[in-house]
Amino acid sequence: MHETRKEQVLEAAVHLFRAKGYHATSVQDIADAVGLRKGSLYHYIRSKEELLFEIIHSTIQTYIHRLESIAARPEPASARLAAAIEAHIKAVAQDTEGFAIFIGETRALEPEQRQRIEEASSQYGHLLERLIEEASLEGAFRPADSAMAALAILGACNWMHRWYDPQGRLSPKEIAAAFTEVFFGGLLQQPQIQASLPGKGRTGGVTTRR
Amino acid sequence: MHETRKEQVLEAAVHLFRAKGYHATSVQDIADAVGLRKGSLYHYIRSKEELLFEIIHSTIQTYIHRLESIAARPEPASARLAAAIEAHIKAVAQDTEGFAIFIGETRALEPEQRQRIEEASSQYGHLLERLIEEASLEGAFRPADSAMAALAILGACNWMHRWYDPQGRLSPKEIAAAFTEVFFGGLLQQPQIQASLPGKGRTGGVTTRR
Structure with missing residues (x-):
């Protein structure tokens, strides 16, 4: 489960980086894409x-x-x-x-x-x-x-x-x-x-x- | 003179983009590098x-x-x-x-x-x-x-x-x-x-x- 959520986060990040570019993508965007609060997202990623x-x-x-x-x-x-x-x-x-x-x-x-x-x-x-x-x-x-x-x-x-x-x-x-x-x-x-x-x-x- | 200042701005931007990267360089950084106020810099560049x-x-x-x-x-x-x-x-x-x-x-x-x-x-x-x-x-x-x-x-x-x-x-x-x-x-x-x-x-x- 923990791994799965991490994978979801990675996948969402790839999609966002492709669509908006890395610099224009915020951690908030990634959190929104996987339905997590920004604070909870940091449980899975450091930055x-x-x-x-x-x-x-x-x-x-x-x-x-x-x-x-x-x-x-x-x-x-x-x-x-x-x-x-x-x-x-x-x-x-x-x-x-x-x-x-x-x-x-x-x-x-x-x-x-x-x-x-x-x-x-x-x-x-x-x-x-x-x-x-x-x-x-x-x-x-x-x-x-x-x-x-x-x-x-x-x-x-x-x-x-x-x-x-x-x-x-x-x-x-x-x-x-x-x-x-x-x-x-x-x-x-x-x-x-x-x-x-x-x-x-x-x-x-x-x-x-x- | 106008052209020269523009060239200075371009040169300063190249140096900063190389050293810090494009995204990490602000218009303020470029203004500082050529000794202009940010407002004056916009006389030479649009963005x-x-x-x-x-x-x-x-x-x-x-x-x-x-x-x-x-x-x-x-x-x-x-x-x-x-x-x-x-x-x-x-x-x-x-x-x-x-x-x-x-x-x-x-x-x-x-x-x-x-x-x-x-x-x-x-x-x-x-x-x-x-x-x-x-x-x-x-x-x-x-x-x-x-x-x-x-x-x-x-x-x-x-x-x-x-x-x-x-x-x-x-x-x-x-x-x-x-x-x-x-x-x-x-x-x-x-x-x-x-x-x-x-x-x-x-x-x-x-x-x-x-």
């Missing part, structure tokens, strides 16, 4: 900031657990990376506003909480980085700066919360395929290489689409 | 939100003008795109906190102002997109979804404001080179192609470094 931290922290933990379970699959690392990109993009598409709270409001946290979120973000980045390194070891990827490659992929996927339109031209799956094609295959035509392979142009794209 | 809009708008206009001038250079489009990536990354590195205000506080704007910023952001993305299309027409890039490729590049570069460390392992120029290597060359080893080119491995990386 509005603590609530924001819990919401952001639980969002990123969900992303980490999802990525860990993809990384543990018995598949080539490059296929796991492609699956990770698709899962990330689908998750952002499914809850773009919630993701925007995570991206946009981390600045509103106190330094210590902000630090914990930054650490969790780094953990997520390192998991991607390890997949890239594994794919290099497996011979699928050429040696690259895996840390920079992971940050490039992460940034591309995260930025999507700014432009994604559910009514847009591409589905989340198609966006993931387009991104993977760029990251895996690169933009260059590589005419020297292609010229030596008549009839085997790379125009169709080297992708992991299946 | 704190209007100030935020002007700061974000002028930031993005600077980015657009820089990109336009790079796009107009008499060089192959792929070289112009590489230059654009490097210029963007250097600009974010030079003013990471100011860029974070642009990224993080756009949500605080009124819908109409937010719309104008989104339009300017789109304009920037379209300039990148056009460079990718040009590079395809010139034969340097293979046909790709240029809109998605532009958004991937933009996201990777923008996300840098979250992890860039001036004391870090790589300089802005090196970060740009690593990103360009991933975006241009791709992560895949492409063993079938490489196998047909003995002694001509792609391990050294297809980059635009010069």
Whole structure:
């Protein structure tokens, strides 16, 4: 019961932060939304900031657990990376506003909480980085700066919360395929290489689409 | 004189927004910083939100003008795109906190102002997109979804404001080179192609470094 009420409070806070923004939402608004007096609400939460931290922290933990379970699959690392990109993009598409709270409001946290979120973000980045390194070891990827490659992929996927339109031209799956094609295959035509392979142009794209 | 005072106000606001955050900065703080009474300050600005809009708008206009001038250079489009990536990354590195205000506080704007910023952001993305299309027409890039490729590049570069460390392992120029290597060359080893080119491995990386 106690847990359930806490969950109700968290859910109401997410809805209000999305609708009105974090700064414009008062503790009174949250209390009203769950039918509690402000004094009683403080039985469940310490502060509005603590609530924001819990919401952001639980969002990123969900992303980490999802990525860990993809990384543990018995598949080539490059296929796991492609699956990770698709899962990330689908998750952002499914809850773009919630993701925007995570991206946009981390600045509103106190330094210590902000630090914990930054650490969790780094953990997520390192998991991607390890997949890239594994794919290099497996011979699928050429040696690259895996840390920079992971940050490039992460940034591309995260930025999507700014432009994604559910009514847009591409589905989340198609966006993931387009991104993977760029990251895996690169933009260059590589005419020297292609010229030596008549009839085997790379125009169709080297992708992991299946 | 009038313009100069306005510029002082804008500059003071940028400093305060960076140091304390937009929401925690009051109009009184800004007035104090430029040695004006609050009432006199309203001679120069309409509201704190209007100030935020002007700061974000002028930031993005600077980015657009820089990109336009790079796009107009008499060089192959792929070289112009590489230059654009490097210029963007250097600009974010030079003013990471100011860029974070642009990224993080756009949500605080009124819908109409937010719309104008989104339009300017789109304009920037379209300039990148056009460079990718040009590079395809010139034969340097293979046909790709240029809109998605532009958004991937933009996201990777923008996300840098979250992890860039001036004391870090790589300089802005090196970060740009690593990103360009991933975006241009791709992560895949492409063993079938490489196998047909003995002694001509792609391990050294297809980059635009010069």
